[in-house]
Each structure stands twice: as C-alpha cells, then as structure tokens.
Amino acid sequence: MFIKSENNELIKKIKKLKDKKERYEEGLFFVEGTTNVLEALNSNFEIEYIVMSESFKEDIPFKKDKIVHTTDSVFKKISDTVTPQMIMAVIKIPEYDENIYIKENGIYVIADNVQDPGNLGTIIRSADAFGATAVFTINNSVDVFNPKVLRATMGSIFHIPVIPTSKEVVLKLKAKGIKVFATHLRAKKLVHQCNIDDKVAFVLGNESKGVSIEDLVDDFVKIPMTGEAESLNVSIAAAIFLYESQRQRLIKQE
Known part of the structure; x- marks a missing residue:
C-alpha cells in the first residue's frame, strides 16, 4: 500500500x-x-x-x-x-494483569503523579537498566503511551511491564511483604544505609508537589548531597535508588 x-x-x-x-x-x-x-x-x-x-x-x-x-x-x-x-x-496497547507481577520479592517503581513525559520515560529506562520487576503509574501520571514518554524510554517500554493503575497497588505490594520507600528532605536515613536489595518499592512523586501517598510509605530516606542544590530531578532520584538497589544485590553475590 x-x-x-x-x-x-x-x-x-x-x-x-x-x-x-x-x-x-x-x-x-x-x-x-x-x-x-x-x-x-x-x-x-x-x-x-x-x-x-x-x-x-x-x-x-x-x-x-x-x-x-x-x-x-x-x-x-x-x-x-x-x-x-x-x-x-x-x-x-498491552493488557497487563498487575497481580501477576506483584510477588513476595522483586524491585518495584511507583510513579506518583509524575507529569513530565521525559521524566517518566527516563524512569522507565532506569527501571529496565537496573533490573526492576515492574513500573506502576498512579494518581494522574502522564500517559505511559504518550509519544514523548516512549521516546524517552529508548525502547525500554518493550522490556519491562509499565502498568497504569491506582494507589491500591501499594496496598497489594505491602500485603506481599514489599517494603515501600520514598524520599523526604527531612528523612533521617540515607538511601545507602537501608536494605533495599530486594522486596522493595520506590515511590517517586510529582516534580513540584512530591509524594501524595505519604501515609502508605513504610520508610523515608534521603539521597546525600554535598552541593548547594536543594533537590534532584525525579528521574535522577529514581536512577540513584535503582542503582543502589542493584549495588547491594551485586555485593551479596560476591
């Protein structure tokens, strides 16, 4: 044709x-x-x-x-x-059954009202790169199949399940023994001081408003920063979380 x-x-x-x-x-x-x-x-x-x-x-x-x-x-x-x-x-558009991916172990990413397509696409790409089990999007996050999101994934959309859902997915994860983490500037713990090699979910909040489901989070951590910047881009924070999780897994394998 x-x-x-x-x-x-x-x-x-x-x-x-x-x-x-x-x-x-x-x-x-x-x-x-x-x-x-x-x-x-x-x-x-x-x-x-x-x-x-x-x-x-x-x-x-x-x-x-x-x-x-x-x-x-x-x-x-x-x-x-x-x-x-x-x-x-x-x-x-694939029809994922989120319950298939919610297990008693694994690494999960939850995008909570992440609005910028480039940020969500980069989060998906990082989740793929560092071996996450699945990515869930909740609370009006930008559409997974937005062309700008897809470009930013650089093909990772085809490697890892990315599932639009509701905040109830957090409760399902917790019921399986998955510990839910999020960043907070006033947190006492640093990310590398926490055991996040497995059985964890990372909540990544809105670029300006932060996490909207704080009541469902098990523990808050912060990323150590010695410069003058007040915060990190949400996709960069995601990559640091996911890398640290993989680093801990690799150490256990040595």
Missing part, C-alpha cells in the same frame, strides 16, 4: 493516536525510529502495521502486507518529531 494523501483514513487514524483518549479508544499507540521499531519487533507486543516513507531504505523484517508506504510529506504529518526518521510502528 502506498499512501499519497494525508486525507487517507489510515493516516487520519494514526494522527489521532497522538491524543490519549483516542489511543485508548482504539487500543493502539505508535513508536517512531528504527531502534524503537526493531525493539518492538523483537518483543511480545502485537504490531498492527509498520509505516515508512518513500525515502526510508532499510529492510525491515516484517510481513509485507502489514507495511504501509507513504510520501515523505504525508509521513511528516503523522510524526510526533521535528526531524522524523521516517519509520513508525503502530502497536496494540
């Missing part, structure tokens, strides 16, 4: 996927760029079709009848980037 007009029904459908309401009504999202498309192809996600422009020349190992070709100008109309790589995959 070769599409020359942005008025084509399929093109109009893809354009709408930039909107959260439309994504969930259609049950679809898209990722752009060769790396993300190849990551999607190597995952268990169900790909509806791949769209590429006439100037895209790489060979993509996918069913020929599911590859849609467009002019460069039409592709730019559906792209969410300023300088598109001229390829995207349209993918079914």
Whole structure:
C-alpha cells in the first residue's frame, strides 16, 4: 500500500493516536525510529502495521502486507518529531494483569503523579537498566503511551511491564511483604544505609508537589548531597535508588 494523501483514513487514524483518549479508544499507540521499531519487533507486543516513507531504505523484517508506504510529506504529518526518521510502528496497547507481577520479592517503581513525559520515560529506562520487576503509574501520571514518554524510554517500554493503575497497588505490594520507600528532605536515613536489595518499592512523586501517598510509605530516606542544590530531578532520584538497589544485590553475590 502506498499512501499519497494525508486525507487517507489510515493516516487520519494514526494522527489521532497522538491524543490519549483516542489511543485508548482504539487500543493502539505508535513508536517512531528504527531502534524503537526493531525493539518492538523483537518483543511480545502485537504490531498492527509498520509505516515508512518513500525515502526510508532499510529492510525491515516484517510481513509485507502489514507495511504501509507513504510520501515523505504525508509521513511528516503523522510524526510526533521535528526531524522524523521516517519509520513508525503502530502497536496494540498491552493488557497487563498487575497481580501477576506483584510477588513476595522483586524491585518495584511507583510513579506518583509524575507529569513530565521525559521524566517518566527516563524512569522507565532506569527501571529496565537496573533490573526492576515492574513500573506502576498512579494518581494522574502522564500517559505511559504518550509519544514523548516512549521516546524517552529508548525502547525500554518493550522490556519491562509499565502498568497504569491506582494507589491500591501499594496496598497489594505491602500485603506481599514489599517494603515501600520514598524520599523526604527531612528523612533521617540515607538511601545507602537501608536494605533495599530486594522486596522493595520506590515511590517517586510529582516534580513540584512530591509524594501524595505519604501515609502508605513504610520508610523515608534521603539521597546525600554535598552541593548547594536543594533537590534532584525525579528521574535522577529514581536512577540513584535503582542503582543502589542493584549495588547491594551485586555485593551479596560476591
């Protein structure tokens, strides 16, 4: 199929996927760029079709009848980037059962009203890099399948379950013996002084308001800082938490 007009029904459908309401009504999202498309192809996600422009020349190992070709100008109309790589995959939104991932051990990340797409995407990428079990988003966090979030994950969205849910997930984790941590500037304990190698969940709060579920947190810790900065970006704090958890696991294996 070769599409020359942005008025084509399929093109109009893809354009709408930039909107959260439309994504969930259609049950679809898209990722752009060769790396993300190849990551999607190597995952268990169900790909509806791949769209590429006439100037895209790489060979993509996918069913020929599911590859849609467009002019460069039409592709730019559906792209969410300023300088598109001229390829995207349209993918079914996965239906995760959160209860499958809530176990008596594991490393969990809970994004609590995290609004910035880049921050959430980077948190997901760090969770993937440091071996977390799952990421949960609660309290109006930015949509997981927002194109900007997906770009910031750099393909990690296909490696780790990221599940939009409610704060009840914290109670489910605690019922399994998972200890819930969050940062607080007035905390007495430093992150490296706590046993966080396993059976832990890290709550990461809103960029300006912090954690909204303090009553559900088991322990508050802080990250030692010797400079003048008052706080860290939420995605940086997440990476430090997750790295420290992995560091403790590696020490136990020695």
